[in-house]
Each structure stands twice: as structure tokens, then as C-alpha cells.
Amino acid sequence: MSFKDNVLKVVANISKGKTLSYKEVSCLAGSPRAYRAVGNILNKNYDPKIPCHRVIRSNGQLGGYNRGVVKKKKLLKQEKAIS
């Protein structure tokens, strides 16, 4: 069980319509200082079961998305996660 797998698991546990910041995810993953690694891991390793689009920045920004930030924004809007 690597930090990577832990992060993926945490992200997969995010409820629909709920958004968590990279820092929150890293904290739940077990390393509150690894928010850097969280983004890196999601960017390189993402699974179709991982709602990585629900992971946003602490400042409220969407951050980025493998399939395109537009898609992420759209998804969050559909889930009412953002305005």
C-alpha cells in the first residue's frame, strides 16, 4: 500500500457533489504535507473509478484535470459542487 494507492482510495471515497482540496486528500491519505505528491499521483495515475475531478485547490480553484479543465468544471457544475 503506497501513498499513491491511499490517495486514490481517498479520492474514490469522495461523495458525489462533494469536493476535497489536495491538502485534505493528502491529510486523509496519511501525509498532510504531501499535497504536492497528491496532484502528481492523480496526474500520472488516474482510474475511471477515481473521481479526481472532485479534487480542487484549497483556494477554491479547480486546479487541473487530465481530460481538460473544462470537463472538470462541467462535471462539478453538474454535481452542483460549484456555483
Place this chain on the structure above:
DNA sequence: CGTATGACGTGCA
């Protein structure tokens, strides 16, 4: 093992 990279975060000007 050492270096380079990254979807970040915080601090300061």
C-alpha cells in the same frame, strides 16, 4: 541511489 518533475500551498512585495 540520485535527479528531475508536478493537477499545490504559503509568504511576501
Place this chain on the structure above:
DNA sequence: GTGCACGCCATAC
């Protein structure tokens, strides 16, 4: 509120 620079951790090569 905006822009720049530094620091942080884990992964991949």
C-alpha cells in the same frame, strides 16, 4: 487582489 519565489512530499526514470 495580483504576481513572484520558495518549500514541501511522493513518484518515475
